[in-house]
Amino acid sequence: xxxxxTLTPEQTKSKRTLGIIFLTLFLDLVGFSIIFPxxxxxLDYYLPNGAGDGSLLGQIIAPIADLAxxxxxxxxxxxxxxxxxxxxxxxxxxxxxxCAPLWGAYSDKVGRRKVLLITISGLAxxxxxxxxxxxxxxxxxxxxxxxxxxxxxxxxxxxVADTTTREKRSSGLAIVGIAFxxxxxxxxxIGGLFAKINLVEYFSGAEAxxxxxxxxxxxxxxxxxxxxxxxxxxxxxxxxxxxKRSQASERKSLAVFKLFQSPTPxxxxxxxxxxxxxxxxxxxxxxxxxxxxxxxxxxxxxNGGMFVFIGFVLIIVQGGIVRRLAKPVGEKRLAVAGxxxxxxxFLVLANASSxxxxxxxxxxxxxxxxxxxxxxxxxxxxxxxxxxxxxALGIFRSAGSLARAIGPLAAAxxxxxxxxxxxxxxxxxxIVLPFLMALRLPKPIKLx
Numbered sequence: 001x002x003x004x005x006t007l008t009p010e011q012t013k014s015k016r017t018l019g020i021i022f023l024t025l026f027l028d029l030v031g032f033s034i035i036f037p038x039x040x041x042x043l044d045y046y047l048p049n050g051a052g053d054g055s056l057l058g059q060i061i062a063p064i065a066d067l068a069x070x071x072x073x074x075x076x077x078x079x080x081x082x083x084x085x086x087x088x089x090x091x092x093x094x095x096x097x098x099c100a101p102l103w104g105a106y107s108d109k110v111g112r113r114k115v116l117l118i119t120i121s122g123l124a125x126x127x128x129x130x131x132x133x134x135x136x137x138x139x140x141x142x143x144x145x146x147x148x149x150x151x152x153x154x155x156x157x158x159x160v161a162d163t164t165t166r167e168k169r170s171s172g173l174a175i176v177g178i179a180f181x182x183x184x185x186x187x188x189x190i191g192g193l194f195a196k197i198n199l200v201e202y203f204s205g206a207e208a209x210x211x212x213x214x215x216x217x218x219x220x221x222x223x224x225x226x227x228x229x230x231x232x233x234x235x236x237x238x239x240x241x242x243x244k245r246s247q248a249s250e251r252k253s254l255a256v257f258k259l260f261q262s263p264t265p266x267x268x269x270x271x272x273x274x275x276x277x278x279x280x281x282x283x284x285x286x287x288x289x290x291x292x293x294x295x296x297x298x299x300x301x302x303n304g305g306m307f308v309f310i311g312f313v314l315i316i317v318q319g320g321i322v323r324r325l326a327k328p329v330g331e332k333r334l335a336v337a338g339x340x341x342x343x344x345x346f347l348v349l350a351n352a353s354s355x356x357x358x359x360x361x362x363x364x365x366x367x368x369x370x371x372x373x374x375x376x377x378x379x380x381x382x383x384x385x386x387x388x389x390x391x392a393l394g395i396f397r398s399a400g401s402l403a404r405a406i407g408p409l410a411a412a413x414x415x416x417x418x419x420x421x422x423x424x425x426x427x428x429x430x431i432v433l434p435f436l437m438a439l440r441l442p443k444p445i446k447l448x
Contacts, residue, residue: 350428
């Protein structure tokens with residue numbers, strides 16, 4: 001209690017804002033990740049006759065199904081469903097890649113609060129479309145709208161940067177990572193639970209209005225988005241004063257095309273480090289359930305427990321280690337350590353033959369992303385000016401979205417073509433490149 005009385009008004013406001021942003025991101029990420037465990041069942045619903053269906057969707061799925069058949073997979077239809085989920089996930093990530101820097105740059109001009117209200121409202125509309133998505137094409141429309149509005153993470157990250165000193169930037173941005181970890185634990189669990197509720201069975205004639213077996217999870221996502229919208233409208237105070245807003249609208253409108261064209265070399269290098277690292281990490285994340293089933297015969301429930309374990313380690317790292325060590329150790333050193341851990345984790349996963357070794361590797365991998373994500377985003381913020389933080393962090397998040405659009409499908413193809421051992425060895429070698437690049441990043445200048 002005594003410590004709170006020593007806080008300045010600015011520090012009190014910063015602390016309150018961080019709490020608001022944490023809940024905003026948590027609600028957003030829970031709603032976003034609810035759909036993850038539903039993809040295989042979605043393919044069964046939208047394409048009951050498989051790729052042989054004469055519909056346009058059947059024709060789109062046919063090449064994926066053919067690849068699954070030729071891969072020699074024991075359950076080609078399941079592999080088809082997973083790749084189908086990867087395509088839907090990639091669609092969302094591609095749109096995030098395009099839109100995140102645009103929302104970030106727009107928030108530099110009009111403020112963070114306005115953009116958060118717009119994007120959360122858009123996400124709510126995407127969940128309404130999903131709720132009524134008896135047609136596959138309505139589902140696609142929902143994913144397109146959701147992806148386009150998914151740039152609010154970069155805006156929330158910029159709001160954190162607005163309200164923290166340069167010395168405390170990493171500890172503040174660790175809040176984003178904690179919200180990520182919790183959101184990705186709770187979201188899939190809610191999705192799996194509410195997928196058991198089929199509203200069509202409870203309301204006769206509901207199908208005529210587009211109600212489908214996945215409307216209950218969609219409804220939960222919608223309710224969370226509405227709660228989030230009300231929460232931001234009532235509680236979130238603008239973090240970017242008028243005098244610090246950017247006026248260069250023409251230059252920033254094309255931010256999506258400037259992923260590696262920042263005038264600051266350190267920002268360009270950090271974006272590239274994050275892109276290559278996330279290519280490997282997102283590929284691992286996507287193929288991990290296959291690895292667990294292949295080597296240890298995991299059930300879906302055990303796979304869920306595996307991700308819960310990863311999420312808890314992630315929370316501990318970002319909530320404890322990063323927030324305490326960022327100032328004495330420095331963001332660059334923590335990022336380099338995280339990249340080194342990633343290389344080790346991939347090597348161990350490639351050869352893990354026992355559960356103890358497997359979970360040790362998962363802990364190291366969670367440690368890696370827990371160190372890298374907040375410190376690399378903090379470095380981008382520290383390398384940029386106050387007027388350009390939203391745009392710079394939007395482009396940084398866009399690099400991650402591009403990686404998530406490419407990484408899962410590339411890793412799945414590598415996994416099924418050359419085996420798990422070679423796929424994870426390739427991931428280990430890939431992370432060596434950003435590790436070497438990060439060693440050459442300059443130490444950021446911090447001002448109290």
